[in-house]
Amino acid sequence: xxxxxxxxxxxxxxxxxxxxxxxxxxPRQRLDSIDLLSGKTPALRPxxxxxxxxxxxxxxxxxxxxxxxxxxxxxxxSLSQIVHRETKEDPSAFSExxxxxxxxxxxxxxxxxxxxxxxxxIVSPPFRASCTADAPAGYLPYHWLEVAEALxxxxxxxxxxxxxxxxIRGLLRDLxxxxxxxxxxxxxxxxxxxxxxxxxxxxxxxxxxxENRGFVLGVVDGVRKIGASVEASRREEEMEYEGAGxxxxxxxxxxxxxxx
Amino acid sequence: xxxxxxxxNKLVSHAKRTQNLANLPPYQTELVRDVTREVRDLDKxxxxxxxxxxxxxxxxxxxxxxxxxxxxxxxxxxNKRCLLAYHRTRTDKLEELVWNGADILDLAGQxxxxxxxxxxxxxxxxxxxxxxxxxxxxxxxxLLAAYxxxxxxIDLTGSLEPPxxxxxxxxxxxxxxxxxxxxxxxxxxxxxxxxxxQGDVERLIAQGYLQKLG
Amino acid sequence: xxxxxxxxxxxxxxxIPCTFQLDIPDLGYLDNSPGQPLKAxxxxxxxxxxxxxxxxxxxxxxxxxxxxxxxxxxxxxxDVVSALKADPRAVPLRDRSAHFxxxxxxxxxxxxxxxxxxxxxxxxxxxxTEIALHARKVGGTGHGHKGKGKDESSNLGxxxxxxxxxxxxxxxxxxxxxxAHEGAKAGKEWMESIKKY
Numbered sequence: 001x002x003x004x005x006x007x008x009x010x011x012x013x014x015x016x017x018x019x020x021x022x023x024x025x026x027p028r029q030r031l032d033s034i035d036l037l038s039g040k041t042p043a044l045r046p047x048x049x050x051x052x053x054x055x056x057x058x059x060x061x062x063x064x065x066x067x068x069x070x071x072x073x074x075x076x077x078s079l080s081q082i083v084h085r086e087t088k089e090d091p092s093a094f095s096e097x098x099x100x101x102x103x104x105x106x107x108x109x110x111x112x113x114x115x116x117x118x119x120x121x122i123v124s125p126p127f128r129a130s131c132t133a134d135a136p137a138g139y140l141p142y143h144w145l146e147v148a149e150a151l152x153x154x155x156x157x158x159x160x161x162x163x164x165x166x167x168i169r170g171l172l173r174d175l176x177x178x179x180x181x182x183x184x185x186x187x188x189x190x191x192x193x194x195x196x197x198x199x200x201x202x203x204x205x206x207x208x209x210x211e212n213r214g215f216v217l218g219v220v221d222g223v224r225k226i227g228a229s230v231e232a233s234r235r236e237e238e239m240e241y242e243g244a245g246x247x248x249x250x251x252x253x254x255x256x257x258x259x260x
Numbered sequence: 261x262x263x264x265x266x267x268x269n270k271l272v273s274h275a276k277r278t279q280n281l282a283n284l285p286p287y288q289t290e291l292v293r294d295v296t297r298e299v300r301d302l303d304k305x306x307x308x309x310x311x312x313x314x315x316x317x318x319x320x321x322x323x324x325x326x327x328x329x330x331x332x333x334x335x336x337x338x339n340k341r342c343l344l345a346y347h348r349t350r351t352d353k354l355e356e357l358v359w360n361g362a363d364i365l366d367l368a369g370q371x372x373x374x375x376x377x378x379x380x381x382x383x384x385x386x387x388x389x390x391x392x393x394x395x396x397x398x399x400x401x402x403l404l405a406a407y408x409x410x411x412x413x414i415d416l417t418g419s420l421e422p423p424x425x426x427x428x429x430x431x432x433x434x435x436x437x438x439x440x441x442x443x444x445x446x447x448x449x450x451x452x453x454x455x456x457x458q459g460d461v462e463r464l465i466a467q468g469y470l471q472k473l474g
Numbered sequence: 475x476x477x478x479x480x481x482x483x484x485x486x487x488x489x490i491p492c493t494f495q496l497d498i499p500d501l502g503y504l505d506n507s508p509g510q511p512l513k514a515x516x517x518x519x520x521x522x523x524x525x526x527x528x529x530x531x532x533x534x535x536x537x538x539x540x541x542x543x544x545x546x547x548x549x550x551x552x553d554v555v556s557a558l559k560a561d562p563r564a565v566p567l568r569d570r571s572a573h574f575x576x577x578x579x580x581x582x583x584x585x586x587x588x589x590x591x592x593x594x595x596x597x598x599x600x601x602x603t604e605i606a607l608h609a610r611k612v613g614g615t616g617h618g619h620k621g622k623g624k625d626e627s628s629n630l631g632x633x634x635x636x637x638x639x640x641x642x643x644x645x646x647x648x649x650x651x652x653x654a655h656e657g658a659k660a661g662k663e664w665m666e667s668i669k670k671y
Binding site for chain 3: 263269272274275276279309319320323324326327328330331334335340341344345348349381390456
């Protein structure tokens with residue numbers, strides 16, 4: 001009872017975690033490898049690009065020791081493409097997350113199983129690098145909004161290489177609005193006749209989850225409670241039915257059972 | 261016409277309001293006493309209803325009495341639930357306040373203007389905690405301190421907000437004397453400004469000695 | 475629905491009409507006449523915490539009678555159900571009962587009202603969508619930079635219809651509104667905190 005936070009991660013926590021995303025930098029100064037808990041960082045040798053965690057990249061950026069190469073999906077053309085997909089092509093679903101580098105393993109569903117060429121283990125987002133310079137354009141990664149806002153705020157001049165900051169911000173706002181409306185409407189599908197469906201949250205970002213978790217869980221919980229008594233009486237009926245037919249069940253009767 | 265359970269309801273309405281308040285409103289001494297009295301009265305009724313049967317009551321033979329007994333029993337059960345929920349809501353709140361670092365003396369000294377009219381405690385305007393609650397807070401505070409004391413490097417009641425920067429600018433609002441940090445001693449005199457490690461001063465910010473800038 | 479849950483305790487105080495099936499000498503006070511016997515056939519509004527057990531408890535007689543029978547409360551009357559079927563968003567549920575859904579689920583447990591469940595589910599879900607929309611507006615997420623007049627004006631305020639709708643929310647819905655609002659507000663605050671740097 002003492003913990004005052006709601007279940008799930010808060011916005012601040014999510015954007016803190018987003019700083020572990022790898023981004024690509026172009027160093028302006030040499031810097032030796034640093035031995036971090038998460039592993040060694042690559043040694044920085046201008047003008048060679050290197051991938052660093054976002055927090056370190058932002059720190060070096062502030063100290064003018066590196067420039068950040070914004071991920072291709074942040075390009076206005078890429079964002080417009082996603083907006084188009086979200087509004088015109090498939091207005092009812094969230095657009096797909098970035099594709100995995102290889103087929104998912106049947107032994108560990110949800111995780112990519114292929115060993116990387118240099119022997120490293122490749123995992124699925126949010127742990128896979130999806131904000132570096134080689135990330136695919138046209139897909140929103142798990143931490144899209146946090147990374148985009150951080151880059152716009154702290155590395156505006158680097159982002160400006162892609163297109164006007166105003167245009168990028170505008171497109172991001174459009175995406176936020178379109179997807180928030182989808183999240184609201186997804187609650188509506190729970191009321192559908194005959195039980196309604198499970199809402200697919202595939203492609204939804206971490207920050208969007210943090211924002212909507214309370215509401216969506218509230219709706220699901222309400223629907224569950226309303227359905228609980230109907231469900232209980234349905235089960236009771238079934239039990240009675242089975243009990244009554246328990247003596248000498250004819251073939252006809254069991255067929256009927258299947259029909260239900 | 262008041263009914264059994266009405267007073268309990270009033271108590272739970274108080275609890276409902278308490279959930280949404282930052283502070284703890286005064287303990288409803290009088291109302292709690294009234295509800296417990298109601299339970300005792302109901303219990304007496306049950307005893308006198310059952311008395312003529314000398315321990316051999318057959319519900320099927322005397323349905324009217326069985327129904328009355330059931331109503332009495334349910335009323336007592338209801339009152340019990342209201343009483344427990346009221347107190348539980350308050351202890352939850354108290355625990356939260358202790359975790360937030362509230363001072364027991366602050367709590368006990370809260371002078372709350374009581375606008376709840378007739379049901380207000382007879383000693384209205386005095387402490388908002390009952391003596392038992394004061395005791396609870398004190399002991400819970402001790403328990404928490406003992407628990408926290410096991411770790412010197414980590415402050416369990418510290419800020420839950422992930423830091424944006426390791427170092428922050430702070431302004432001193434009240435003289436806080438000298439503190440030791442990894443980078444040497446700092447003398448915190450009123451109105452001075454420092455660039456310090458957030459972890460070193462978190463406690464002082466929470467206590468209102470320092471203000472975080474920017 | 476924990477034992478200590480304040481909202482569930484308050485819901486249990488909602489009253490439903492119950493009709494006593496036998497004379498009970500000591501319960502006249504339930505019908506405002508203490509000292510008088512309560513006659514069989516008398517209908518009294520009893521809180522759920524009392525009614526629920528009296529409805530299901532067996533009198534112990536051979537014919538398996540119960541002490542009382544009950545009816546659906548007016549809050550769940552046919553008129554309300556038809557109004558909800560017509561347009562769930564147009565009914566101020568709070569005027570029917572502050573614990574509308576809580577009361578309804580209790581009633582569905584007691585009686586086998588299959589249809590009511592369907593109507594409620596649809597009602598709850600379609601109103602929830604509306605609630606989320608208003609919560610975002612009130613939260614003022616302030617993403618109105620699109621430069622389209624329509625969007626700007628919708629962010630300015632709720633309008634009378636919106637306020638009226640929010641006033642008519644029952645307790646479940648109010649809680650839902652609060653959650654949606656907290657989410658939107660946290661989003662807005664986060665966005666502003668980033669821009670400060």
